Amino acid sequence: MAAKAGAAPATYSPSPTTFKKNRPPIFTGNVDWVRPDGRDFHQCRPAFLRTGAVNAASGSAYAEFGNTKVIVSIFGPRESKKAMMYSDIGRLNCSVSYTTFATPVRGQASSENKEISSQLHKSLEGAIMLDTFPKTTVDVFALVLESGGCDLPVVISCASLALADAGIMMYDLVAAVSVSCLGKNLVIDPVSEEENYQDGSLMITCLPSRNEVTQLTITGEWSTPKIHEAMELCLDACSKLGKIMRSCLKESASASQE
Template identity: 85%
Template sequence: MLHKALEGAIILETFPKTTVDVFALVLESGGSDLPVVISCASVALADAGIMMYDLVASVSVSCLGKNLLIDPVLEEESYQDGSLMIACMPSRYEVTQLTVTGEWSTPHFNEAMQLCLDASAKLGKIMRSCLKEAASDEQE
């Protein structure tokens, strides 16, 4: 899933016949691991100088009854009726991966999608800001 979420963001023509491996080790899980790993891997690739169309920001939403929770913790995930995880390139308005589990009504699904897209846009700005800050620290 990590591979599929990231491959659409990498400018593959820049690296013909090249393989880039991304390994992730979760030392402590608080829930919503996959979206965190996807977002962190995207920042790591950009920081390593891999040419990308955009960063990939990923967010998950859990449905608990009529409530929607963004990036649920482990306990909330264990009680969820459904989940939605989106990985997208916020600046390009492109979704690289969408994973849905459980049963969703159309209005509830649309609301969850909008929550994910809004949160991904905010996360994308934070990710970009962190990269700029790291680059300015390196120049000093």
């Protein structure tokens, strides 16, 4: 993955295949069906990552996966406001918000901010060595600049990169990928149009180097074979995304030493 602006986006797809329901013409059951952005069913969007996007923050990262654009700022560790509540481990606060122009309908995503913030917290908490900063707090502020589909997985991956950029001790980076079920087919890293007509979705966040899942979220009705297939797709893509994220950090570190 690129660590500098202007570098070519990287891809991290697993591999290809080929639906049905009362959907618009683009969502048909024939083998000639093409995804809105032309990708294969098992092909992730080109991804661009860059660290050090916000100078005033302890660490930051910018992520662009297709039309989904996210920026994350990290502040801390700093003394907890609730200093009277002693804790042997640090606190993690996560906040996700959308710009007013992020979605086609102004303010459309604001009602979901609290839930997305909670899911971001759950995904990151297990990867951070909280005992390395007792009695202090790390704040994670994610801003979705443009919503193009798969917002939460992009936010999670970007936040993980920003935490690493801030020097927060972690067991591993956190990579997140989701799959949508559209009729009989699974499409990885769906865009907004596909999410609007999906029968269900499955998202995995994991520590790619350790092959550990930190969160599994499933919506809709899934058969057991479909769940297994979707999980394999997500885990494979997470592994490849993790390599791209580490490459971004290495390039960033090399650039700062020059």
